[in-house]
Amino acid sequence: MPDPTAAPPPALRLHRVAKSFGAVTAVSDVSLTLHPGRVHALAGENGAGKSTLVRMLAGVHRPDRGTLELDGHPTVLRDPAAARAAGIAVIHQEPTLFPDLSIAENLYLSRQPTGRLGRIDRRALRAATTAQLARLGVTLDPDRPARGLSIADQQLVEIARALSLDARIFVMDEPTAALSGTEAARLAAVVRGLCDRGAAVLFISHRFEEIFGLAHDITVLRDGRHVSTDPADRLTPDTVVRRMVGRDVGALYPKTPTTPGDTVLEVTGLTRHGAFHDISFSVRRGEILALAGLVGAGRSEVVRAVFGVDRYDAGTVTVAGRPLPAGSPAAAMAAGLALVPEDRRQQGLVLQLSVERNTALTRLRRLARHGLLTTRRERADALHWTERLRVRHGGTHTPAGTLSGGNQQKIVLAKWLATEPAVLILDEPTRGIDIGTKAEVHRMMSELAARGLAIVMVSSELPEVLGMADRILVLHEGRATATLPGPGATAETVMAAATGHPGGAA
Amino acid sequence: MPAEPPSGRGAAVLRRWDSALIATLLLVTLAAALAVDGFATGRNAQFLLLDAVAIGLVALPVTLIVVTGEIDLSVASTLGLCSAVMGQLWVSGWPLELVVLTAVALGALLGAVNGLFVTGFGLPALAVTIGTLAAYRGLAFVVLGDRAVADFPRAWTDAVGGTALAGAVPAAMLVTAVAAAGCAVLLHATPLGRSLFAIGNNAEAARFSGIAVARTKFWLFVSCGAVSGLAGVFWTLRYASARADNGQGLELAVVAAVLLGGVSIFGGRGTLAGVCAGVLLLVTLRNALQLADVPADTLDIVTGSLLILSVLAPRALTALRRTPTTRT
């Protein structure tokens, strides 16, 4: 570890910055220093202000107070272009791609290699894209439009875009939230490479193994305030959690054993050409079934088809013995299904509508009296659920889009838990959720299972899969490669099946 | 400041916009009453309200459609076709009750065609309804050609132009007002209304929440057609003339009124009170300016400027107050 006093001047210094949105104070009085060649991790609960800080560095928000210095020079980042020009590359928490543009153009927009007369050199563009993606071990077709990419692929494109910038400072806001271990490990290797070349990195994650595996320094935020900054080797996960949350957190994966009841959901031979093939599984009351697999294995597509938002070409879905009509989420809901989708911003929430409108959306008829809905009823209901899930918000009448990523995820959970389903399907339920709430969500899952709910969980986090599942169905390239009992499974057996080598495990 | 799209600072501004619009309406009315000869008379009020009926009626379903992020430009042609068919059936001897019912049913059918193209085949509503705008108007000419059917019974034409509530309000306006109130409740206080806003803001999230997006839109187009058919009946009886070109160009006036009323053309935002104020403001201004002998060119310029102001003003308000921005 280099001696800080002998180190070159910090690449970037934030001094006592603050930012509020109307009545909500997102960040107050935070200072932060990034050094070349070092990874600085930022930890904090959902809504602690991490992304707000990132957006200040990205030139999206201007701080209300405080200063920013680059290489010792005070600087004002007027807009994203200015931040980019200053050598700051940002991976935002929510990937925002251009759905109609090719992956290559998404990476190199406004920077496309040009040839004669300033015309874009498409061959060079494609080659550069392939090279960038290869760094992350991704083999997406550069000419493919970004529309329809899974969240994970979108995240990877967003990462590749930032990495392709010739930047000195990299700001990464939960880049791995949607990724599975393999991709995350590859990203870690790339980050280390960047550091070796002298870049400064700000890294945000809710996964402690990543933070401690990568970071040199760790800053903890709470309620928009700076709590502490320490070298990573002087901290333990427990101390960080205590500083983040201000109390001790219950155990992750508090799986209580249950005795499974009757089969409620039965899927047989489900096929959708080009996505998944001949998938069969069943879930019983009180049971948690995990769908595991690498990113892009087709897990999300399976559960979407089951719930009826996607069509399928063959197979049947039965709930409690009754066949479910294809392609009708309303029918699925009536039969007691609930789906917490993986993409909370596109599929889970109506960002422009208020929190209370969002939580009510799944139960409009039930909340109405004599066919009429009142804001008062919606609000009371929303307050109940947001308190239960400890959502940090500036009032239930504020647009859902103003909530922090993790808090948005909680709203999605709330609106589906509130339907009191018989079968709860969760697609990446804890993506972007902080450690305290994660424990809470897991406790809730166990509790619901214990009360007789059948749960199907898609997760890219192996520890979560291993910790929570009664049974694990592993998918590889759209086909089921193994069904493993939860307690007996290990990371190795799951990974073997997920990469298409089930070995002796099946 | 980064150019963030003007998404969800929504409700508050919108409510302010509503009240501002209503205040403007009252102000304009007051000013006209003081400054324009012949404006503040009972007869003129009736003329004015009658002029507002067709636009107001059609604006109701169009508002609902625009809230879901779609649009229907074929309303005026639907009106024309229903009027033409009404004339044709009347001359071929059908009883008028049946003729009226058929016209409304035909409107619903034409709306269903729009709905089918939009929701069934997934085509953009703007393109589809530009197509049916031409097609329905063309069919109207096929049905009635250059003829005008004028011999509708006096009892009916008088009833449509007549008054209710002791002669205070045109009967047709009363019907429109009741319909508007119904629509307001539907949009702002029922499960259906809530889902319309959800669809308009994010159709995919609405679908994931179990809302039958396609089916809802389809029925909206159907009802829009039916109401346009009804407006066709009104038009025919009010002018005692069934013609193929009835209501030509009305679609722009309706869209203008809806947008003036603060409904976002991208869907997901708007109030029915705003639209009603928008309709009345447009009609009142036209009436007052006409009475003041302002030439038609200037009327167009005023209408256009009003539209531009209607979107710039709330933006200016927000900029002044610097309310928080949504992240997107």
Place this chain on the structure above:
Amino acid sequence: SGTTRGDGDDGGPGPGAGPEPTAQADPDAPLRPDLSVAFLPKQVNNPYFTVARGGGERATAEFAGTFKEVGPSEASASSQVSYINTLTQQGTDVIAISANDPGAVCGALNSARDAGAVVVTFDSDTRAECRDLFINQATAEDVARTQVELIAGQIGGAGEIAILSATPNATNQNTWIALMEEELARPAYADIEIVAVAYGNDEDEKSFQETQGLLRSHPDLAGIVSPTTVGLAAAARYLSGSEYAGRVALTGLGTPNQLRQFVHDGTVESFALWNPADLGYLAAHAGAALASGRLTGAEGETFTAGDLGEFTVGPDGVIALGPPTVFDAATVDDYDF
């Protein structure tokens, strides 16, 4: 009959007319001073009606009334109704209207008459019972005969001809076309045949396309008659720049200003029209005479319309302006409208 009724209607006479100005016409009655005259064309800012307005203005100045023109910017009956209502509110004495629909404006016009206005229609009539007089620019027979004579002369009395009309639902166009067909049925025109009627909707592009379509579908076409100014100008413009120039004859109704160019370059030999300014002039004078009691609109009454001379009211309250004027290379430069 959409607008508020009630007051005047109960006492109103039966079918056939709105409330008649009482009693007899008095040809020597003094012209009422300060008459307010309003012109309500099908559409304001239309050059044809702008010329007519000029005539109306001149006439009104002669009898020292006040003149104004109001009207919609698009030709529709419903917006005319709202303008009639406005005029009623303002207590206008004379309304001269060119109606977009013979029936749709009737209710409003009758309300206006109940309120004391006299109504003169010009160029395009309403039903007879909702106006006092109609100033007919030219009788349909005159128009049809002139057109047939012109085209017959230009194609040498034999060959295929086509008609390029305005919209398929333009009433006066259709009347003229029907009468032209009758006229052509006479033995003198036995060798002339109408092979097609096309509709340019009074739009430039559509008229172009229809002209092209006519020439394409009828290779032996000898001549085209376009009894509408937009159509005639567009057809002339198309012919003058195409391989058909000089091979296909063209005539119809048009203004000298529009067609001067094409008369001089030989595309159009001759064409016809009445003078719209005279039409407006006569309408305003007739309105003043009505409002002052010199006329009641009964058949056989006569009155003097300024420098245009004396006119007689025909059946159904129609006054005819006279036969259309024919313009050719020798005369076209004498006119400016």
Place this chain on the structure above:
Amino acid sequence: MTRAHPRELGVLAALLLLIAGTAAANPRFLSAQSVRDLLLSAAILTVLAAGQTVVVLTRNIDLSVGSVLGLAAFGTADLLATHPGTPLPLAALAGITIGALCGALNGALISYGGVPALVITLGTLYVLRGAAHSWAAGRQINAADLPRPFLDLGTATVLGIPLLALLATAVVLAVALWLHSYRSGRELYAIGSEPAAAARAGVPAGRRIRTAFLLSGSLAGLAGVLYAARYGTVDATAGQGMELQVVAAVVVGGVAIFGGSGSVTGAALGALLLTCIGSSLAVLRVDPFWQQAVVGALILAAIGLDRLLTTRLAARAARTAPEVSRAG
């Protein structure tokens, strides 16, 4: 990117189908003069569609083009009529400048105000048309008032191809090259595809949108000049209602109405298709009362066919692709 655009293939197929059908019924439809006329007729609409495409790609719309065309056409004609000595290039420049000013106004209102283009340009549609009427005050400029060489531009041919058509083709090619091969052109797609992402990527969205409107306005101005040269008779109503045709051409040509995808060649094909529909109906001597209905039906058929082809091709691509095209 480099993939063939199936959307353009759809319009092309519809166009060929129409031409083949008409030619089968009347072979003279393919005569040299006829083809020349068709190209000439499509030229003005094509120029407008090229400008509109650029705007629509950015998720905006320009409804004021018809009014801009009218203003520019009248302005140019008036200039030439009152100052017969004006050199033609200067007159053309005057027309284009009028258009450019209108476009700049639209662009400034929209980008600085951050408000929906549909509302603003619906407003300027009224305002500019009103302005044209006030300016013209009922006057009409006729062929005889215009210099001969100017009128000749409207009919001149180069190597048998109408000059106007060549001009339109040049416009389309230039715009296509810019949109396809230049960074700023690609940024227009980015803005329309996802405005929020464009803001994050530091794309100067405001400037690009202003450029798009400036271009659309200038091209509408150019179209106005062409209009005056071609028809020789100009009054303040020139180009009235043209906006719907232009939007129809763009949409039929496969440009997504909510931005981000489509090409100017597609839009040009759309314009050609619409013009061709008009000419075919005239040549086939379709009953005039049916014509408008048929136009509407053909627009619907064209966008329907386009959608069908697109989904077919997409489905085939999905089926022939490997089950899942990527491995971890």
